[in-house]
Amino acid sequence: MKNLLLIFLCFPIFINGQSLSPWFYEDNHPYCYDSLNTSKTYDYVPNGLQFTPKDNFKGLIIFVNFQGSYSNAPNSITVNGWNHDNVDLSKNYISTVQSDGTALDYFYSNNSQFAQYANNPNVKNISKFYHEMSMQQFYFTSEVYKRNNQVFSVSIDPTDANSWYNLNYKVMQKILSDDSSFNWAPYDNRKNNPYYDFDNTDTITNPPDSIPDYIVFIYKYNAAIGNHLYSNGLTPTNMNTWSGSGGGLASASLSSPINFNGYSFDGCGYTHCLGEASLVGLFIHEVAHNIYGSPHYSGANTVSGAYFFPENGWSMMNLGFGAFSSALGWERWYLDWIDIKSNNQTIFSNIFTSTDLTANGEYILSDFITTGDVVRIKIPNGTGRNQYLWLENHQGVSIFDSRFAINNGDDEPFSPSPRGLVAYIDAINDDKSNTYIFDAGAGGIKYLDSQGKYDYSWDSIYSSPNHLWGNRIYNYHIDNNNPISGQMPCNAIMSNYNYDTVITKVFYTNSTPVDDEAYWLIKRDGTYTDDMLQSNINFPVGSRLGISSSPMLVNYPNYSSTTFQGTYFINGISVEVLEQYSDGRIKIKVRFNDIDVTQNLRWCGKIELNDITENTNPDIIITTNKTLTIDKSGTPNRHTLYNDQFINPTIFSCLNNSYFKMNNTSFVNVDNGSTLSLKSGSKYEVNSGAILRIRSGSTLVIEQGSQLLINDGGQVIIEGTGKLDYQGGTITLNGSNAKLEIAGNLTIAANKTFTFSGSGYVKFSSTASSANNITANAGSA
Ligand SMILES: [Zn+2]
Structure with a gap:
C-alpha cells in the first residue's frame, strides 16, 4: 500500500480538517515505548498514560515557522493552509484560526462553549469529539499561543537541528528569550504522566507540578523540505528522514531541559511535524497513543499487525475514511467512558457465554454515540488472543456519525455513512490492567461488512486517477462467495500485483509498512464503488450474522510466515436483526448453538x-x-x-x-x-x-x-x-x-x-x- 501512504499526502486542499486520515501518516510513538515503572502494583488503563481523559483539561498549541534565511528556505515551500507569501504568519497560517486565538474549528477555549455549540452542526471540533465520546465526562479545551493578544507563530532558525525534539527545544528557547514573562499557569492544572497509576483529575491528592499539561507544536513543514538543513555545520541531515516527518510524533519532548520561570517540560503533548496534516485527525490519533498507548489499527499507518488482510475503518486511530468519525465502542469502554450496556444503558450486554444472555436473548440498541449502547460477545479463538464481536447502532444523531472525508478527488461526494447496526471484532485488549498493547494489539480491529466475503480478481492494467488523488486503482471483479476466508470490501485486497514469487507483506509489527502488496477496493467492474469507505457495511433488519451468513461470524486468525493463515473456529453464535423502531432503536436477538446451515x-x-x-x-x-x-x-x-x-x-x-x-x-x-x-x-x-x-x-x-x-x-x-x-x-x-x-x-x-x-x-x-x-x-x- 505504498501508494496510498504517499499519495494521500498530496491531497490538494484541506478544508476545516475535513480532509485526511492520520492513517496515511507515518508517525512515531516514543511514549508508547517508555519503560513503565515495573515496581507498580496497580495499573488501570482509564487513568491514562500521559493524562486521564476525564474532567477539565487544557492544552496549548504553538505554531512554528522557519526563518527564511536560506536560498531554499522552508518558508518558501507551500504548505496547504499556511500562507507562505506572508513572512509574518501571525494571522494567515491556519485560515480558520482567528486573530485572537480562537480556533473553533479545532477546539473550544473555555468550558462554556461546550453548551454553547453543542447543537451547532457547523462545529465539529476536537473538544466536542471528546465530550461526546466520553458521554460528557471529558472537557478538553485548548488555546493557541499568542503575543499581545494576537496569535503568534514562533519563528526559529533550524540550522544544526537534527530532530524534531531539537526543534521543539529551539521553539521553547525562543519563547523564553522573546516572551520571558509568558504565563504557563493556565496550562498547568494537573500532575503529569500518571502512567496508568493514578487518576490525575484528582488534583487534591496529586496537585499540579509546574509542568504544563499538554503542548502541541505544529510546524509549517511539508515533505518537500529536504536536505538543506545541516547538522554540526557539516553533515547534511535530510529532514525527511527525521522520525515523525511523515506526520507526527506522539510526544512534545525537548532535546534538552529548559527552566522557564520555574516551569519545566516533560514531553506531554505531541509534535505535529507535517503542517498540512489534518489537525483533528492527527490530533486524536496521537492523543490515543498518549492516553492508552494505542497500537495502530483500522488502517492507521497501514498497519495490519498479526493479521493477513489490511483493514480500513472508523476509530480514534482513523477518523477520516472509515464509516464514521466516531470512536469505537471498544475504545469508549477501554477508557471508562461507557459501560457495556444496552437498552438505553439499563441492561448489561457483556456476553461471554449463553448464561449471560437475557431470558429471550434480545437486546435493544439505542443510538451508539449519544447513549453509549453496545453489545459485546466473546467468540472462540482457540489459544489466540481473546476476540469479541461488538455491535453498535449508528443512527446519525451526532455529527460524528459521518466520516470526515466528504468528497473524492473528483470533488464529488462520497456515498453517505451507513445507518443502522454495524459490527466488528476486537482482538486488542479486554483487560484494563494489562496496559502494554502496542505490538500485540496492532491491526486488532476487524470490521464485518454485510456485503459479504469474496474471492476477488483484478485487471492487470491499473489507473491512477484523480478520483483517489492519484492513488493506484485496480479494477476488481467478484469471483466467488467465500464467507470464511475471502476478503471483505473494506479490506485492502492482497495479491501478487507485480507477478513475482512473493506477496510482499509486513506482519507482526506495529510500524508502518510501505510496500505491502494490497490496494483498496475503489472500483469494481469498471465503476467506482469506493467500498473501502464502508458505506454499506450495516446489517439490515432481517439479516442474521452467524454460521450461514457471508461473512460468517467467526474469529480472525493470526498470520505468520510459518503457519500462514491460522485456524477459523466455527462457533454457532448468531445475531439476528429483528426490528427497527421509528425512533431508530434496533432490536436484536443473540443465540448460541445456532448451528443449522440454512x-x-x-x-x-x-x-x-x-x-x-x-x-x-x-x-x-x-x-x-x-x-x-x-x-x-x-x-x-x-x-x-x-x-x-x-x-x-x-x-x-x-x-x-x-x-x-x-x-x-x-x-x-x-x-x-x-x-x-x-x-x-x-x-x-x-x-x-x-x-x-x-x-x-x-x-x-x-x-x-x-x-x-x-x-x-x-x-x-x-x-x-x-x-x-x-x-x-x-x-x-x-x-x-x-x-x-x-x-x-x-x-x-x-x-x-x-x-x-x-x-x-x-x-x-x-x-x-x-x-x-x-x-x-x-x-x-
Ligand atoms: Zn500513530
Whole structure:
C-alpha cells in the first residue's frame, strides 16, 4: 500500500480538517515505548498514560515557522493552509484560526462553549469529539499561543537541528528569550504522566507540578523540505528522514531541559511535524497513543499487525475514511467512558457465554454515540488472543456519525455513512490492567461488512486517477462467495500485483509498512464503488450474522510466515436483526448453538469444528436441500508460493466430541484438493438422501477413534480422483441402502483393518484399467 501512504499526502486542499486520515501518516510513538515503572502494583488503563481523559483539561498549541534565511528556505515551500507569501504568519497560517486565538474549528477555549455549540452542526471540533465520546465526562479545551493578544507563530532558525525534539527545544528557547514573562499557569492544572497509576483529575491528592499539561507544536513543514538543513555545520541531515516527518510524533519532548520561570517540560503533548496534516485527525490519533498507548489499527499507518488482510475503518486511530468519525465502542469502554450496556444503558450486554444472555436473548440498541449502547460477545479463538464481536447502532444523531472525508478527488461526494447496526471484532485488549498493547494489539480491529466475503480478481492494467488523488486503482471483479476466508470490501485486497514469487507483506509489527502488496477496493467492474469507505457495511433488519451468513461470524486468525493463515473456529453464535423502531432503536436477538446451515455455502481455509454445544447434540447441521462445498480458496492465505499459488489447501477438521450431522437430502462436497478430517472422538452422520462426495484430488480422513455413521439411504462417495484415507475409526452402514462407494483411492494405514458394521455395503467402482486403487500398508487388511 505504498501508494496510498504517499499519495494521500498530496491531497490538494484541506478544508476545516475535513480532509485526511492520520492513517496515511507515518508517525512515531516514543511514549508508547517508555519503560513503565515495573515496581507498580496497580495499573488501570482509564487513568491514562500521559493524562486521564476525564474532567477539565487544557492544552496549548504553538505554531512554528522557519526563518527564511536560506536560498531554499522552508518558508518558501507551500504548505496547504499556511500562507507562505506572508513572512509574518501571525494571522494567515491556519485560515480558520482567528486573530485572537480562537480556533473553533479545532477546539473550544473555555468550558462554556461546550453548551454553547453543542447543537451547532457547523462545529465539529476536537473538544466536542471528546465530550461526546466520553458521554460528557471529558472537557478538553485548548488555546493557541499568542503575543499581545494576537496569535503568534514562533519563528526559529533550524540550522544544526537534527530532530524534531531539537526543534521543539529551539521553539521553547525562543519563547523564553522573546516572551520571558509568558504565563504557563493556565496550562498547568494537573500532575503529569500518571502512567496508568493514578487518576490525575484528582488534583487534591496529586496537585499540579509546574509542568504544563499538554503542548502541541505544529510546524509549517511539508515533505518537500529536504536536505538543506545541516547538522554540526557539516553533515547534511535530510529532514525527511527525521522520525515523525511523515506526520507526527506522539510526544512534545525537548532535546534538552529548559527552566522557564520555574516551569519545566516533560514531553506531554505531541509534535505535529507535517503542517498540512489534518489537525483533528492527527490530533486524536496521537492523543490515543498518549492516553492508552494505542497500537495502530483500522488502517492507521497501514498497519495490519498479526493479521493477513489490511483493514480500513472508523476509530480514534482513523477518523477520516472509515464509516464514521466516531470512536469505537471498544475504545469508549477501554477508557471508562461507557459501560457495556444496552437498552438505553439499563441492561448489561457483556456476553461471554449463553448464561449471560437475557431470558429471550434480545437486546435493544439505542443510538451508539449519544447513549453509549453496545453489545459485546466473546467468540472462540482457540489459544489466540481473546476476540469479541461488538455491535453498535449508528443512527446519525451526532455529527460524528459521518466520516470526515466528504468528497473524492473528483470533488464529488462520497456515498453517505451507513445507518443502522454495524459490527466488528476486537482482538486488542479486554483487560484494563494489562496496559502494554502496542505490538500485540496492532491491526486488532476487524470490521464485518454485510456485503459479504469474496474471492476477488483484478485487471492487470491499473489507473491512477484523480478520483483517489492519484492513488493506484485496480479494477476488481467478484469471483466467488467465500464467507470464511475471502476478503471483505473494506479490506485492502492482497495479491501478487507485480507477478513475482512473493506477496510482499509486513506482519507482526506495529510500524508502518510501505510496500505491502494490497490496494483498496475503489472500483469494481469498471465503476467506482469506493467500498473501502464502508458505506454499506450495516446489517439490515432481517439479516442474521452467524454460521450461514457471508461473512460468517467467526474469529480472525493470526498470520505468520510459518503457519500462514491460522485456524477459523466455527462457533454457532448468531445475531439476528429483528426490528427497527421509528425512533431508530434496533432490536436484536443473540443465540448460541445456532448451528443449522440454512444456505448453500462454500467454505475455505483451515477450519475446525469443535464441541460447540458441549453436549451430545450436533455441533453443525446441514439442513435439507442445502449444499456445503468445502473448497480451495480463491483468496491468498499465504505470501509465498505453494504449488504455484499463494493458497494453502483447505482442511476441515472435526475435533474430539464434535458431531457433524447431514440431515436428509443434504449435500457436502469436498473439492479441489481439500481435506475433510474426522479426528479421534468426532462423529460424522449422513442421513437418508444425503450425500458426502469427495471430489477432485480431495481426501476424507477417518482417524482412529472417529465415527462415520451412514444411515439408510445415505451415501458417501469417493469419486475417481478422490481418496479415502482410513486410519482406523468406526464405519457404520446402518441399513441395506447405506452406501460407501469408492471409485477413487482407498489408503489403509499400517496395522489397521478396513471394515464396517451394519447391513449396508461398500462398493468399489473404480473404472481404472489397472485396479490399483487400494493401498494397503504394512499390517493392514
Ligand atoms: Zn500513530
